[in-house]
Amino acid sequence: MSSSASTAVSLAGPQAPARDWRTAVARFFRARRGDSPFKRLLIHTTLIVCCLIAVYPGLRVLSVSLRPGDRLLSTSLRIVPSDASLENYVELFSSTEFLLWVWNSLVVTLGTAFVGVALASTAAYAFSRWRFPGRNPGLIFLLATQMIPAAMLMVPLYILILRNGLVGSYRGLIVGYSVSAVPFSVWILKGYYDTIPRELEEAALIDGASRLSTFWRIILPLSTPSLAIVFLFNFTQAWNDFLFARIVIGNAQQIWTWPLGLRTLQDQFRTEWGMFSAGAILVTIPVVILFLYSSKYLISGLTLGSVKG
Amino acid sequence: MDTLLEQILPSLSEVIGTLLVLAAATAVIEVVVYLIAGRLLKSRHLLVWMLVAPAAVGLLVLIVYPLLWELNLSLTNMSLRRFGDKAQYFWQVCAASGGPSGPSWLLECLGKNYADVFRLPVLKQVQFFPVFLRTVVWTGVNVAFHVSLGMGLAMLLNRPMRGRGIYRALLIIPWAIPQVIAVLAWRGEFHYEYGYFNIILTQFGLAPIEWKADPTWNFVAMILTNVWLGVPFMMVILLGAMQSISGEYYEAAEIDGASGYQQWRHVTIPLIQPVLTPAIILGTIWTFNNFNVPYFINQNELESSDILVTALFGAAFEYNRYGFAAAFAFVIFILLLVYVLLYIVLTGTLKESTR
Numbered sequence: 001m002s003s004s005a006s007t008a009v010s011l012a013g014p015q016a017p018a019r020d021w022r023t024a025v026a027r028f029f030r031a032r033r034g035d036s037p038f039k040r041l042l043i044h045t046t047l048i049v050c051c052l053i054a055v056y057p058g059l060r061v062l063s064v065s066l067r068p069g070d071r072l073l074s075t076s077l078r079i080v081p082s083d084a085s086l087e088n089y090v091e092l093f094s095s096t097e098f099l100l101w102v103w104n105s106l107v108v109t110l111g112t113a114f115v116g117v118a119l120a121s122t123a124a125y126a127f128s129r130w131r132f133p134g135r136n137p138g139l140i141f142l143l144a145t146q147m148i149p150a151a152m153l154m155v156p157l158y159i160l161i162l163r164n165g166l167v168g169s170y171r172g173l174i175v176g177y178s179v180s181a182v183p184f185s186v187w188i189l190k191g192y193y194d195t196i197p198r199e200l201e202e203a204a205l206i207d208g209a210s211r212l213s214t215f216w217r218i219i220l221p222l223s224t225p226s227l228a229i230v231f232l233f234n235f236t237q238a239w240n241d242f243l244f245a246r247i248v249i250g251n252a253q254q255i256w257t258w259p260l261g262l263r264t265l266q267d268q269f270r271t272e273w274g275m276f277s278a279g280a281i282l283v284t285i286p287v288v289i290l291f292l293y294s295s296k297y298l299i300s301g302l303t304l305g306s307v308k309g
Numbered sequence: 310m311d312t313l314l315e316q317i318l319p320s321l322s323e324v325i326g327t328l329l330v331l332a333a334a335t336a337v338i339e340v341v342v343y344l345i346a347g348r349l350l351k352s353r354h355l356l357v358w359m360l361v362a363p364a365a366v367g368l369l370v371l372i373v374y375p376l377l378w379e380l381n382l383s384l385t386n387m388s389l390r391r392f393g394d395k396a397q398y399f400w401q402v403c404a405a406s407g408g409p410s411g412p413s414w415l416l417e418c419l420g421k422n423y424a425d426v427f428r429l430p431v432l433k434q435v436q437f438f439p440v441f442l443r444t445v446v447w448t449g450v451n452v453a454f455h456v457s458l459g460m461g462l463a464m465l466l467n468r469p470m471r472g473r474g475i476y477r478a479l480l481i482i483p484w485a486i487p488q489v490i491a492v493l494a495w496r497g498e499f500h501y502e503y504g505y506f507n508i509i510l511t512q513f514g515l516a517p518i519e520w521k522a523d524p525t526w527n528f529v530a531m532i533l534t535n536v537w538l539g540v541p542f543m544m545v546i547l548l549g550a551m552q553s554i555s556g557e558y559y560e561a562a563e564i565d566g567a568s569g570y571q572q573w574r575h576v577t578i579p580l581i582q583p584v585l586t587p588a589i590i591l592g593t594i595w596t597f598n599n600f601n602v603p604y605f606i607n608q609n610e611l612e613s614s615d616i617l618v619t620a621l622f623g624a625a626f627e628y629n630r631y632g633f634a635a636a637f638a639f640v641i642f643i644l645l646l647v648y649v650l651l652y653i654v655l656t657g658t659l660k661e662s663t664r
Contacts, residue, residue: 043465044472050462051479053537057494058486060505064497097316104320111324115331119364126360133354138361140650145372146591147645149598151622152638155382155631156375170323171330179367186364187587211356240487254319259489280490291485292478299477299549 058284065089065277088274089282097253098279101261105283108170108177108257109238116178116234117227120185125215127186128193129201139190142183150243158247168252173245177238185230192226193219228297236287258283335363383422383635396632422636431620431637432628435612441644444597444616447532451596454536456589459543464573466544467551477548484541492605495534499606524613527606531614535602539595543588550584551577586656590649597645617641 059079066084092098127135157176166172196219204214220227242259249255262279265272291298342362346352387396403409403418416424427437466477483491498505499520507517520530554577562572578585600618607614615623621641625634 040470043468043470047462047465047472047476047480051476054480054482054541056505057491057498057537058482060498061490061494100316103317107320107324111328115328119367122360123364126357130354130357132357140653143590143649144646145368146594147598147642147649148372148376149618149621149638149641150600151618151625152379152635152642153372153375155625155635156378157371159378160375169327170320171327174324174327175331175367176371179364179371182364182368236485236487240489242489254316255323280487280493284486284490287487288482288485291481295474295478295481295545298481298545299552 061277062281064273065281067274088278092275092278092282096265096275097256097261098258098282100254101256101258102283104255105239105257105259108173109235111170111174112177112181112238113231113234115174116181116185117231119178120182120189120230121220121223121227122215123182124186124189124193125219127190129198139187142186145183154243154247157244161248167248167250168255169248170255172248174238176244176248177241178234181230181234181237185233188229188233189223189226192223196222225297225300228294232290232294232298235290239283239287338362338366379635379638382632383639384419385632386421387631388629388633420636422633423640425633426637426640432612432615432623435615435620437640440615440617440620443528447528447603447616448593448597450532451535451539452589452592454532455539455543455592455596456585458536458540460547462540462544463548463551464577466548480544481541483537484545488538488601489605491538492534492601495530495537496605496608499530521608522611524611527611527614531603531606534606535596535599538602539592543592546584546588547581550581554580586652590652594645594649 063079063081065088066086067081068083068085068087126132127139161167161172164172200218200222201214204218205211209217240259241257242263245257245260246263249257249260258279262276262283265276265279339359339362342358343355346358347355352358384400385396385398386402399421400414400418403414409417429436431437431440462480466473466480486494497503501507501517501519501521504520506520510517518526520526558576558580559572562576567575597616598618599616600622603614603616603619604622607619618641621634621637624630624637
């Protein structure tokens with residue numbers, strides 16, 4: 001942004017008038033590819049309205065978290081209340097184990113994402129590069145697993161975990177999260193691998209490289225966008241999950257993840273809305289940052305099929 | 310420092326332990342596959358089996374096995390009253406009491422739960438078909454909005470312009486916010502007195518709406534929330550597809566005198582079709598099976614706001630009819646499976662992707 005502004009100034013030379021807000025707005029809406037000014041104005045207005053709708057509910061949570069405890073409910077539509085305070089945040093850190101919950105969530109989530117990417121990237125390679133017996137049924141099976149309602153597996157999984165003594169530990173949790181993300185991840189990665197020309201690998205194979213080293217040295221580096229998506233998908237799924245974590249972790253408070261912890265702020269008798277919102281804002285920030293950071297990968301890496309042309 | 314370490318260590322050692330166990334398990338699986346497929350069967354596809362094996366074993370243990378278990382459960386009368394050993398298969402019950410034989414044996418003894426899904430109320434009052442119809446409406450309306458709004462936004466963003474990165478980033482936010490938190494935030498906005506919608510309505514001098522008590526408005530509230538949640542995914546997918554279309558197609562269309570609409574209809578749509586079809590399939594499945602939105606927006610436990618998956622949850626965990634819920638789950642699963650297989654066959658998606 002700043003570099004383009006400086007080149008514009010240097011091109012315009014010393015006679016350039018001091019730019020006020022009107023020229024700034026005009027520059028913002030400058031014609032590209034023959035769109036008329038009216039059309040551009042319309043496009044930007046629509047997008048700005050949509051952005052406001054997209055962001056607003058989050059801002060309201062922020063607003064609740066900034067209100068002092070005695071007046072959480074209000075008919076004011078102001079985002080930053082006139083008597084904003086960080087009281088709720090201070091109380092969250094001092095009276096609960098919030099930091100420990102976030103830390104626990106972080107290690108589980110990273111472990112899950114690592115396992116999930118490892119499982120899916122290798123399986124997807126097989127689906128993308130070989131025609132083997134059971135390939136199409138396999139792909140349909142992976143798609144079919146997406147249709148299983150979450151509540152359907154809850155009872156059998158709980159009993160399975162109970163019988164194997166996995167309650168109160170992360171083992172069941174990490175395996176459960178990463179495996180349940182495998183079908184979607186394999187579809188995404190397979191779609192992306194399909195767009196990488198086979199000639200690249202064939203050249204390396206002729207030079208004497210093994211299949212695995214071509215996978216490691218050629219395919220994986222070229223698939224960064226889609227690996228980023230799969231990582232993100234695994235990460236958010238594990239980070240946000242409440243139901244499965246409650247079943248598996250149960251009462252082992254030391255290893256509670258944040259959804260289990262924040263849940264205690266909403267007990268039967270009263271809900272600590274202020275602290276709850278403060279916690280919600282704090283756990284949302286890392287995911288939003290991760291999403292924004294990978295948004296360029298999101299566009300290029302989420303190939304559900306390949307587009308010709 | 311000591312206490313901090315004590316707090317941090319349990320989860321860290323759990324995770325590292327898990328990763329080591331998984332690495333060891335993977336090594337064992339690979340050796341077994343190598344011995345069986347490589348040495349014993351001398352398979353041409355040894356590498357394929359070795360690549361697929363870890364994921365396949367995981368899916369077998371965590372998805373296929375529980376599904377078979379669930380199938381078994383669906384044939385029993387297990388509930389909270391008849392838990393564990395007290396549960397019986399219906400054919401055992403029939404055999405003991407000298408139940409019917411012939412074709413009605415199938416209905417009354419083997420698949421009683423399956424028949425009950427269609428005969429008895431799935432919750433307290435509602436029958437299966439009204440809930441099913443509502444789920445179809447819910448899915449259809451949501452997916453229609455997701456696709457049309459997502460495609461509209463993608464088309465607006467698919468042009469060189471200022472602030473594009475910022476718009477894109479802000480528009481993705483509904484997808485990025487943890488779903489439960491987003492849904493709870495929306496639930497707050499439907500509050501009768503303090504919610505955003507009613508504040509605006511009263512400021513315009515209109516009567517506030519009973520979002521929580523009125524069945525119709527509660528359903529509208531669910532749809533509003535879910536449309537907001539689902540548009541970013543479609544937008545991102547379709548934007549990616551549109552960006553990979555070469556500009557030459559549009560130049561050629563322009564030279565041939567095609568209007569904007571004609572370009573969209575005859576260049577954009579056919580070229581993003583391979584992406585659009587799977588995106589619609591996935592969107593349909595996710596909306597059909599969406600639990601968080603109907604469950605959390607419906608605070609007053611209106612049965613008129615239940616879709617199939619929330620009814621399933623209620624049958625299993627509120628009314629504790631485990632055997633019945635298992636059969637109900639299979640009915641839902643098979644409905645979706647049939648829909649998707651039909652869709653795949655009709656549109657030829659899989660042929661496209663295995664080309």
